[in-house]
Amino acid sequence: MKNADKKRVLREMLFARRFEERCYEAYVERKIGGFLHLYPGEEACAIGVLEAAKVGHDYVITSYRDHIHAIKSGADPKKVMAELYARETGVSKGRGGSMHIFDIANRFMGGYALVGGPFPLAAGIAKGIQMQGGDEICICFLGDAANNQGTFHESLNMAKIWNLPVLYVCENNLYGIGTRIDRSTAVIDQYKRVSGYNIPSAQEDGQDVDLVYKAANKAIRHVRAGKGPYFLELMTYRYRGHSMSDSNAYRAKTEERMWSGRDPVIMLRDRLIEAGQLTHDEFKEMDTEILDEIEDEIIRYAAESPEPPASEVGRYVLAENDPWVKGGVQ
Amino acid sequence: MADIMMWEALVRAHDEEMANDPMVIAMGEDIGVVGGTYKATLGLYDKYGEQRVIDTPISENGYTGLGIGASFLGVRPIIEIMSVNFAWLAMDQIFNTAAKVRYMSGGQLEAPVVIRSPGGTAHQLGSQHSARMEKVFMGVAGLRVVTPSSPRQAYGLLKSAVRCNDPVFINEHELMYNMKGDVPAEEYFHPLEGSEIAREGRDVTLFGYNISVHWCLKAAGLLSKHHGIEAEVIDLFALSPLDREGIRNSVNKTHRAVIVEEAEPAVGVAAEVMAIINEECFFELDAAPVRVSALNVPIPYNHAMEKAALPDENDVVDAVRKMFGV
Numbered sequence: 001m002k003n004a005d006k007k008r009v010l011r012e013m014l015f016a017r018r019f020e021e022r023c024y025e026a027y028v029e030r031k032i033g034g035f036l037h038l039y040p041g042e043e044a045c046a047i048g049v050l051e052a053a054k055v056g057h058d059y060v061i062t063s064y065r066d067h068i069h070a071i072k073s074g075a076d077p078k079k080v081m082a083e084l085y086a087r088e089t090g091v092s093k094g095r096g097g098s099m100h101i102f103d104i105a106n107r108f109m110g111g112y113a114l115v116g117g118p119f120p121l122a123a124g125i126a127k128g129i130q131m132q133g134g135d136e137i138c139i140c141f142l143g144d145a146a147n148n149q150g151t152f153h154e155s156l157n158m159a160k161i162w163n164l165p166v167l168y169v170c171e172n173n174l175y176g177i178g179t180r181i182d183r184s185t186a187v188i189d190q191y192k193r194v195s196g197y198n199i200p201s202a203q204e205d206g207q208d209v210d211l212v213y214k215a216a217n218k219a220i221r222h223v224r225a226g227k228g229p230y231f232l233e234l235m236t237y238r239y240r241g242h243s244m245s246d247s248n249a250y251r252a253k254t255e256e257r258m259w260s261g262r263d264p265v266i267m268l269r270d271r272l273i274e275a276g277q278l279t280h281d282e283f284k285e286m287d288t289e290i291l292d293e294i295e296d297e298i299i300r301y302a303a304e305s306p307e308p309p310a311s312e313v314g315r316y317v318l319a320e321n322d323p324w325v326k327g328g329v330q
Numbered sequence: 331m332a333d334i335m336m337w338e339a340l341v342r343a344h345d346e347e348m349a350n351d352p353m354v355i356a357m358g359e360d361i362g363v364v365g366g367t368y369k370a371t372l373g374l375y376d377k378y379g380e381q382r383v384i385d386t387p388i389s390e391n392g393y394t395g396l397g398i399g400a401s402f403l404g405v406r407p408i409i410e411i412m413s414v415n416f417a418w419l420a421m422d423q424i425f426n427t428a429a430k431v432r433y434m435s436g437g438q439l440e441a442p443v444v445i446r447s448p449g450g451t452a453h454q455l456g457s458q459h460s461a462r463m464e465k466v467f468m469g470v471a472g473l474r475v476v477t478p479s480s481p482r483q484a485y486g487l488l489k490s491a492v493r494c495n496d497p498v499f500i501n502e503h504e505l506m507y508n509m510k511g512d513v514p515a516e517e518y519f520h521p522l523e524g525s526e527i528a529r530e531g532r533d534v535t536l537f538g539y540n541i542s543v544h545w546c547l548k549a550a551g552l553l554s555k556h557h558g559i560e561a562e563v564i565d566l567f568a569l570s571p572l573d574r575e576g577i578r579n580s581v582n583k584t585h586r587a588v589i590v591e592e593a594e595p596a597v598g599v600a601a602e603v604m605a606i607i608n609e610e611c612f613f614e615l616d617a618a619p620v621r622v623s624a625l626n627v628p629i630p631y632n633h634a635m636e637k638a639a640l641p642d643e644n645d646v647v648d649a650v651r652k653m654f655g656v
Contacts, residue, residue, distance in 0.1 A: 059403075093436030102435035109402060110435060114426050120392045121427065124399020131353065131381070131405055151422075154392025161387070316437040317472050319495040327490055327521040 001051065001213045007278060009051055009209060010268045011286055013043040016068045017265055018290050019077060022299065023067070023084060023098075027244050031303070032084045034097045035113075037065040041239040044264035045171045046141060047072050048212025049232070052220050053139055059107045059125050061118045062141040064099035065238075066111030069141055074106035077294075078301040087305035094308045095316065107136075115176075116149025118142060119168070123155045126164035126229075137165040137223045144190050144233075145176025156197040159229035167223045168194075169216075170233040171206065177242040178250045191233040199229050206234030207262045210271075237262075332515060337507040339481035340370035340446075343488040344408060346517065348378050351406060354492060357384040357397055358410030367412050368448060368507040390416045394445065395423035398431075398497075401443045406492055414449030414501070415461040428497040429472035444491040445499045450541055450592055451629050451640055452504040460629035460636075462593035464501045464540075468570035469597070474522055475570035477501040479543040481511040483567050486520025494522060501569070503541045523568050525576035531562030534586040534650055537577070537603055539566040542590040542641075549590075549646035557656050569599060577603060578610040585616040588649050592640065595623035620649050 001009065020038045027036045039046070042065075050060065050072040062069045067084075071077050075091055083090025084098050092102050099113040109125060112118050122140035129136045146152060147170065159166050170190045174181050187193050191201040200222065204215040212234060219230045237259035241248035272278035319325075334342075348354045356371050356378075362385035365372035375383040386393040390411055397407035411417045417424070428441040451460040468475045474496050478484035484502065491498035528543055529550050536546035543565045550561040564580050566572065581587050587607055589600035600621035607619050625639045 061399075091436070092434060092438070095436045096434045100434040102438050104435070104438040110431070110439065112427065114422060117395070117422065117426060120395025120423065121399035121402070123392075124396040124405075125402055127396060127400040128403025128405045131355075131400070132403065150389075151392055151395065154387070154389035155396070157387055157389065158392060158396055162384075316433045318474070319432075319440065322495050324490045324494040324519065325496075325522045327486070327519040328493065 013265045015290050016043045022294050036098050036244045038240045039068045042236045044209035044212050045206045045234045048209040049216040052216035056106050058136050059138040061109040061122050064113045066101045070101040070108045073108035075103040078298050081298045081302040082305045085302040088308040089305040116146040116151040119151040119155035122166050123159045126166035139167045141169045144172040160197050163228040165223050166229045168231045173236050173238045194231040201231035203233040206236030207264045333510050336481045336484045336509050337369040339485035339513050343485045347492045354406045355382045356408045359412045361410050390419040394420035397443050398428050398441045401441045408444045411447040414447040414463045417447050425470050429470050440495050441497045442495045443497050448502040448504045450503040456631045457628040465598045467499045474498040477540040482513050485513050486518045490519045490522050525573040526565040528565040529563040531560040533559045535562045535580040535584045537564050537589040545643040548643035552647050577606050581611045582614050587619040590622045594626045617653050622649050
């Protein structure tokens with residue numbers, strides 16, 4: 001990553017942290033309903049990988065922990081928050097919610113709520129890219145626990161035999177909902193599991209955005225060069241529970257302290273301060289700016305936006321006025 | 331008009347649609363080199379190549395999801411699931427993704443996939459190869475379900491399904507691929523909604539779909555010949571959405587209804603048609619509607635037991651005679 005970009009990446013990661021923390025508050029205030037899965041602690045994964053991608057050109061797909069992936073893909077944070085507030089101005093017009101952020105104009109192909117569901121969808125998007133003949137790739141972010149679904153194995157197998165341009169990024173946060181990885185998974189290092197499909201893979205520290213960026217660059221070069229799928233495992237940690245309904249009582253305090261000592265935002269901040277590229281005051285100013293932007297622009301936009309009219313509940317079930325339903329125009 | 335078999339009608343529909351649009355692909359188990367278990371894709375591998383006629387691994391949920399993902403980018407996959415019993419494995423992607431993605435994305439994304447699969451009971455295939463699953467598919471919003479009773483419908487429904495922007499599940503029948511029938515020589519697109527009057531009648535309406543249309547037609551012949559009862563037969567080729575208007579019009583005319591299905595009765599097509607009759611034309615009825623269904627058992631291997639588990643035209647005749655007290 002170029003030095004010139006690092007300050008912006010730090011700002012994006014800090015923004016992601018503050019955005020998600022504000023979602024937490026809004027959920028507690030009951031402004032946000034349903035299930036809410038937050039990203040603090042894992043920021044370097046989505047932001048580091050997508051910093052190395054061509055956002056808006058490459059396709060991105062992920063699970064229900066999707067706000068930050070969408071924003072880094074180019075989605076307007078105001079419209080993401082409006083979606084969480086279930087407003088017509090939300091990215092998915094208030095029909096999707098936190099787990100179903102979609103921004104197709106920016107090629108963010110959605111958040112999906114079935115663990116492991118996006119594996120084959122990503123391979124299919126890659127098949128579409130292959131048929132169109134472009135140099136895009138599909139990047140699929142999922143957690144470690146998704147790898148215990150059949151779709152993981154089925155999709156890796158198909159991606160390999162058809163040489164599909166797909167990068168699978170495993171955000172290994174060590175827990176599948178509330179079950180620690182060593183209690184649910186026979187092989188702890190997820191990157192080793194793909195060797196059975198003859199797919200190249202790597203494992204990287206997911207807390208260090210510089211390392212994530214470097215590893216993602218290598219992975220993306222491989223996929224974009226037409227060499228087929230790649231699997232990148234990023235070791236990371238989520239500070240909050242799986243979702244807001246999670247008491248988070250299953251993790252040892254010592255483990256949590258250990259990981260908060262490797263905070264991705266703080267690590268990059270300190271690195272930039274040490275290198276003389278940032279001062280403490282500048283960081284504080286950046287934080288204040290972000291907090292103000294979230295409050296004055298993003299939350300305000302969401303709160304002031306109209307809800308979708310309940311009378312439109314029947315829209316978007318099927319295509320509107322599709323001529324082929326009547327056998328075409330004859 | 332030419333008399334061809336249903337599998338030939340399906341090959342023709344695939345071929346025309348693949349020739350028309352380079353983004354149309356076919357995928358499924360053994361559909362390429364082998365040409366399909368029921369020959370529905372015979373010859374297409376040689377003509378269109380392995381990029382467009384894709385032999386998949388035996389990974390139903392995986393390749394169905396892959397087809398759905400490809401459809402996000404404008405690919406129009408025709409996915410064959412070799413037996414509807416295997417489609418249970420793909421329910422996650424069909425229901426959770428294909429049927430819901432337009433809605434939950436606020437109309438930004440759609441999944442124009444066609445999923446074809448043979449269901450029904452055949453000759454002693456046993457419990458795990460005799461599923462009749464149409465009622466499961468038609469119970470989920472966001473999915474169209476059609477089911478052909480003839481080569482003409484099989485051809486025209488597949489062609490319209492490929493062009494339609496909704497996900498369409500086509501419920502075929504294991505026993506009907508060699509059935510012969512007229513298919514128009516010129517290109518033909520069958521509507522994906524509505525119903526057809528397979529036989530005009532005035533005394534009672536027999537509702538059937540797919541194979542049970544043929545039981546209804548045979549029963550109507552027997553009823554006319556032996557009892558002077560003129561039955562109307564309605565072919566419900568569209569199961570989702572069902573043709574409320576067609577159902578209402580026929581019952582308003584005959585005032586009696588028998589619904590015939592190959593599946594177990596619970597939560598089924600007949601139950602749904604009866605509910606529509608209740609809602610649309612209850613006061614037109616001269617008798618309570620009756621359903622003719624399979625027994626509520628897994629399908630046995632033993633031939634006599636298998637026959638006992640399933641309805642046929644004689645059960646339809648018996649149901650109508652009972653209704654008329656003759």
